[in-house]
Amino acid sequence: MRKMFLIGSIIVSVIFILFLYYTFFAAPGSSKTIEIVTVPQSSSNFDMMDHLDRKEFIKNKQAFRLLMELFKKTDQVQPGGYRLSQSMDSFQILKKISSRPDLVWVKIGSCLRKEQIGEILSHTLSWKSDELDKWNTIYTDSLPEYFEGVYYPDTYLIPRDEPGEAIAKRLINRFNEQFAPYAAPYIKANIRWTTGLKIASLIAREAAGGEDMKLISGIIWNRLNIGMPLQIDATMQYTAGKGSDGKWWGNIDIKEKQKDSPYNSYLYKGLPPTPICNPSIEYIEAALNPEETPCLFYLHDKNKQIHCAKTYEEHLENITRYLE
Numbered sequence: 001m002r003k004m005f006l007i008g009s010i011i012v013s014v015i016f017i018l019f020l021y022y023t024f025f026a027a028p029g030s031s032k033t034i035e036i037v038t039v040p041q042s043s044s045n046f047d048m049m050d051h052l053d054r055k056e057f058i059k060n061k062q063a064f065r066l067l068m069e070l071f072k073k074t075d076q077v078q079p080g081g082y083r084l085s086q087s088m089d090s091f092q093i094l095k096k097i098s099s100r101p102d103l104v105w106v107k108i109g110s111c112l113r114k115e116q117i118g119e120i121l122s123h124t125l126s127w128k129s130d131e132l133d134k135w136n137t138i139y140t141d142s143l144p145e146y147f148e149g150v151y152y153p154d155t156y157l158i159p160r161d162e163p164g165e166a167i168a169k170r171l172i173n174r175f176n177e178q179f180a181p182y183a184a185p186y187i188k189a190n191i192r193w194t195t196g197l198k199i200a201s202l203i204a205r206e207a208a209g210g211e212d213m214k215l216i217s218g219i220i221w222n223r224l225n226i227g228m229p230l231q232i233d234a235t236m237q238y239t240a241g242k243g244s245d246g247k248w249w250g251n252i253d254i255k256e257k258q259k260d261s262p263y264n265s266y267l268y269k270g271l272p273p274t275p276i277c278n279p280s281i282e283y284i285e286a287a288l289n290p291e292e293t294p295c296l297f298y299l300h301d302k303n304k305q306i307h308c309a310k311t312y313e314e315h316l317e318n319i320t321r322y323l324e
Contacts (some may be wrong), residue, residue: 021089024063028056029086035110036081037097038157041105048077048097057084057093064090073098080104083155103159108171110153111277113238116248117151121158121167124187131164139168149197149275150175178281185288200283201275205234205249208304213283215306217290219298228296230265238276239263299323 037055039045049068053061067090080101084093108117118135121127127135128257140209141147151168151204152175158167179193186193199220207213223230236252239261243250257264297315301322307313 003151016278021226024060025067025090026059027087027092028132029091034083034085036103038081038103039077039079039101041079041155052084056086057088062170064094067091068098071098081159088305090105100160102161105155105278106158107155108151108153108278110176110280111283112153113248113277114148114151115242117171117248117278122163124321125158126164127164135164135168139165142168145166145194146172147274149194149278150200152178153278153280159202160319179284182281182284182288184188189288191288195271196284196287197279198275199287200269200279201235201277202232202271204279204283205237207231207283207286208300208306210267212283212298212300212306213286214291215293215295215308217286218293219295219308220288222293224270226296227269229267229269230271232265235265235272235276236261238272256267 029255035055037051038056039048043313049058049061049065051187052058052064058064071094073094076098078101081103082097083102084096090095104124106121109118112120115136118140120131121135122132140151153172154171154174156170156174158170162170186196199217200202201212202220203216206216220230220232222228233252234249236256236259237249238250239259240256242248246277257266260267262268263274263276293308294310297312297318298306298308299315299318299322301304307322309318
């Protein structure tokens with residue numbers, strides 16, 4: 001009798017567990033179509049359970065929240081993208097969203113050189129060293145005009161398994177989207193887009209803020225129009241590459257300015273062979289619309305305020321007044 005009661009109790013328990021599972025935790029559908037659930041970078045106001053419920057990835061929001069608390073996973077959902085389907089049950093969903101995201105946020109700041117971008121990608125996506133080498137030498141050198149300048153600075157949601165070549169195309173496509181409204185104005189102004197991009201990269205490296213972008217643009221155009229060497233340190237910083245301290249864009253000494261390089265804007269007139277970084281659209285716009293100025297020289301004081309001069313003598317006076 002006791003044995004029969006025990007068996008009956010087990011059967012009732014199993015039935016109850018199955019009832020709970022299929023009512024609250026089973027897969028809400030049979031579709032195996034993969035969708036991306038995105039957790040924003042700033043997820044303080046993002047309710048993952050509410051999002052999963054609205055997208056019908058879970059059967060019951062309260063039950064799923066209880067499941068997360070039971071397994072202590074409430075604080076383990078990282079910003080990024082997760083590949084989910086309605087054929088996954090709550091336990092599979094929980095395992096997925098408490099693991100590494102399938103897509104990660106990658107922030108690329110304005111006017112980094114492509115090697116710097118490669119380092120960010122390599123760190124975030126856990127690249128092997130050969131993939132970083134390919135980024136620097138193959139993926140970003142598919143065309144001469146794609147050597148530098150077109151790897152647009154922005155925040156991207158990138159699959160962890162996306163090849164470096166595809167990521168390069170992703171960034172180029174973003175550049176094309178941003179540049180599209182300026183294509184016609186550049187043609188109207190008789191400025192090649194590659195020329196504008198070179199100037200934009202110089203402005204981005206030289207400007208201390210948005211206030212002086214167009215003034216610097218005007219000074220660069222003035223120098224180009226009279227055949228004056230640009231004499232911009234940033235072009236030599238680009239040639240120097242990474243310093244012994246592991247940092248890019250280091251200081252340039254007098255010896256560096258004497259080195260024979262097509263990027264040496266002290267020895268050679270005109271623009272460098274390529275852009276020296278990857279500028280955002282604000283600098284591209286500034287290259288197109290320079291401020292009219294009689295100045296040929298400029299410097300920034302200790303407070304990053306710009307001071308320009310018409311002549312070299314005035315420039316020397318500014319050096320004494322603002323830097324010494």
